[in-house]
Amino acid sequence: MRGLITVNNLGKRFRRYHPHRPWTLQETFVRGVRLLFPEERAWVLRHISFMVSPGQIVGLIGRNGAGKSTLLRMIAKVMIPDEGSGEVHGKVAALLELGVGFHPDLTGRENLIAGGIVGGLTKREILGRFDFILEFSELEEHIDNPLHTFSNGMKMRLAFALAIHLDPDVLLIDEILAVGDIAFQRKCLQRIMDFKERGCTILLASHDISVSREICDKVLWLDGNRTVEFGSPDEVVDRYLENMEIVGPSKN
Helix, strand or coil, rough: CCCCEEEEEEEEEEECCCCCCCHHHHHHHHHHHHHHHCEEEEEEEEEEEEEEEECCCCEECCCCCCCCHHHHHHHCCCCCCCEEEEEECCEEEEECCCHHHHHHHHHHHHHHHHHHHHHHCCCHHHHHHHHHHHHHCCCCCCCCEEEHHHCCHHHHHHHHHHCCCCCCCCCEEEHHHHCCHHHHHHHHHHHHHHHHCCEEEEEEECCCHHHHHHHHCCCEEEEEEEEEEEHHHHHHHHHHHHHHHHHHHCCC
C-alpha cells in the first residue's frame, strides 16, 4: 500500500570516543594511540516500532539528541540500522538537512533542475514544473545566483518548494521549517495539509509543540534511545511538557 510506513524493532548504535581524543599527530604521541579508538558503541535508538497509515501526519518530539533525526535518516535509507527494519512503500521525498543534494557553486536554477532529476523527474518534467516551484519559493530575484550566496531561510524555501513538487507518497521533514520566516512557515504547513488530503504520508520532526498539536494525527515521543509514548497528539504532548517541567531543560 503506497504511503505505508512500518518500523519494526529499529535500532542504531554510534561510536563514542574519549573526550580527550587526539586530533593531530603530535597529540597522538603525547596522549597515546589508545585514545584514537572508540571507547564503546552506544545505542542512540533501540526497539523502535510503530506504523503510519497512508495519509497520516506523525510528529516526532523529544529532546535534542533523542534520535529524531537518526530515525528519519534510517527510514529514508540514508543511514543503515544496526538492528530491525523500516519499510516505506512508495516514492519518498526527504528534507533532512539544509543544502543536502545541492551544490553551493551552482545557481538556484541549476540546483533545482539537478535536484528534480535526482528526485526521479525527467528534465522535461522538472522544466514543466519549474515556474510553479519558483513561484512557491518566492526566490525569483535570486534564482540565478550561486547557492552559497543564499541564506539558510532561502535554502529551505528552495528545498521545500522542490520536494513538494516531486509528488511523493511519503514526505520526511526534519526541523527544516524552523529557519523560515513565519509567513513562509504557515504557507508550508498549509501545503503539508494539502498533501495529507491527497493521501501523502508525512513524518515531521519539530521542537514546535504547537505544530504537533495542530496538524498531526499521532505523535511519537523519543527519549533515552527508546519510545516513551506513541498516540494522540494532545495526550502525548501534555505528558511530554509535564516531563520537561519536572526534569528541566536538556543540556544538549
